[in-house]
Amino acid sequence: MRSFGARDIAVDLGTANTLVYVRGRGIVLDQPSVVALDVTTGTPLAVGHDAKRMAGRTPAHIQVIRPLKDGVIADFDVCEKMLRYFIEQVSGSRWAKPRMVICVPSGITGVEQRAVQEAAEYAGARKPAFIIEEPMAAAIGAGLPVQSPHGSMIVDVGGGTTEVAVISLGGMVAAQSARVGGDVLDDSITQYVKKEYGVALGDSTAEEVKVALGSAWPLADEMYAEIRGRDLVTGLPKTVTVGSVEIREALEEPISSIIDAIKSTLDRTPPELAADIMGEGIVLAGGGALLRGLDQRLANETGMPIRIATDPLYAVARGSGQALEEFEVLRGVLFSSGDQY
Ligand SMILES: Nc1ncnc2c1ncn2[C@@H]1O[C@H](COP(=O)(O)OP(=O)(O)OP(=O)(O)O)[C@@H](O)[C@H]1O
Ligand SMILES: [Mg+2]
Structure with missing residues (x-):
């Protein structure tokens, strides 16, 4: 098998923020998933922070677009332009195609997943772009022992979705993706x-x-x-x-939906794994983990210990990056369209 080279990158294409991890260097880009377009020509005028600053302040010919909604691509063309811009920022060259691992929410359809892969490939990734499910990436990034025969529970509260998963032996035993974040x-x-x-x-x-x-x-x-x-x-x-x-x-209603998603995943967790989680606690990641008192509320509602991942906004990018760094070990958690590899 061919090994990954120096420019390999992992991308956390989030509803709110896109992060890029470069192999051997770590997280090198962290920008809002926002594009400001000139509506007359369709060309991007600004991407990321600069575009987000324009939101709500634009004249008629400029439109500020968030190409992802609820964790999935809502505007394919704009998403591809945004990704291309970010990839160029980190790879420094228009010609070299980097190998890429890109994250998707666990609950998405095959069509939605294919759209992410295609956007990555159109934007300059070498084919095939590898897919990693967000909760798996978040768990790896939070330092959970995903490969061991030991149950870990990760909750990633992002801008668009809340991903809940119980992981053991490199796979998701129970998972839920709720379109609330x-x-x-x-x-x-x-x-x-x-x-x-x-x-x-x-x-x-x-x-x-x-x-x-x-x-x-x-x-x-x-x-x-x-x-x-x-x-x-x-x-x-x-x-x-x-x-x-x-x-x-x-905030009560959406917070309750987040908690319901966690409780219903716990309900579907086999008893041995539930006992492991009782010991190690539920780990929170994503920007939503920073909401004050979410940990206390969850501890109260579930009776489980709760831990917030270090730098919760970076967990998914760090975890996908680790999947690149330890490609051989973690290969089992990645998917590709399979045909070209
Ligand atoms: N201190 C905070 N308190 C509450 N919410 C916060 C805080 N900091 C960031 N957030 C929220 O976290 C969200 C962004 O989190 P994150 O970057 O993990 O989402 P994402 O990965 O882009 O989205 P998704 O994974 O759903 O596609 C935003 O809604 C932001 O407002
Ligand atoms: Mg996310």
Whole structure:
């Protein structure tokens, strides 16, 4: 078998953020999955952070697009352009085609998976692009012993999806992918502020409110913040003071869906593996793991110990990168279309 060369890369193509790991170097790129397009010509004007900063602030001829939704590709062309841009940033050459491992949510259809593979290949990856399922990558990245005959449970709360999986002997024994994550939390805040205060919030403001005030469990010191939006009646800018208790209420429904996904996966876990998880605890990864009190809430609802992975936003990229570094050992956790290899 051919071995992986120096420019091999692993890509965590996330709904909110795309991360690129280069073999031998580690994570070299971490950018929002956002593209600003000139609608008259279809060319990207900005990608990543620069594009995200434009969101909600554009004139008519510029459109800010997030090409992924709920963990899957919603706009293929834009996604391919974004990936191409990121790959060029890290590989430094338009001509050399890197080998690539790319992540997909566990619950996606064959068609959706094929779309990710094709986007990677069109964007410059050598064929075939290898696929790794996000919860497997997150578990490896969080340092869980995925190859051993020992049950580990990983919960990756991303922007688009929450991936829950019980892993043993290099495979997923029970798994669930729920299309609820940070984006739905942001929407719940937007809906709440609209209903209670008659104020419209921009997407990035809702996300800032979530990070500043959001929680899933009562806080020792509840907080307040002034948030700015547009009064829906007068159309003028308006500032309202909102508290962490209200925001927690606003987030209750999606948080419950996340918890239900975890509980129903636990329900389907064989007893021996459940006992292992009881010992080692459930590990949280993804940006959503940073929501205040999510660990306490989960501990309370499941009776299991909970641990947050180190740098939870990096777990999937680190794990896919490790699959590249230890390709021979971890080959079993990767998929390819199989035909060309
Ligand atoms: N401190 C925080 N508190 C709450 N949420 C946070 C925090 N920091 C980041 N997030 C949220 O985490 C999400 C991004 O996480 P992540 O990068 O893991 O998602 P993703 O991998 O792009 O999405 P997916 O895996 O669903 O495709 C965003 O919704 C962001 O608002
Ligand atoms: Mg993710």
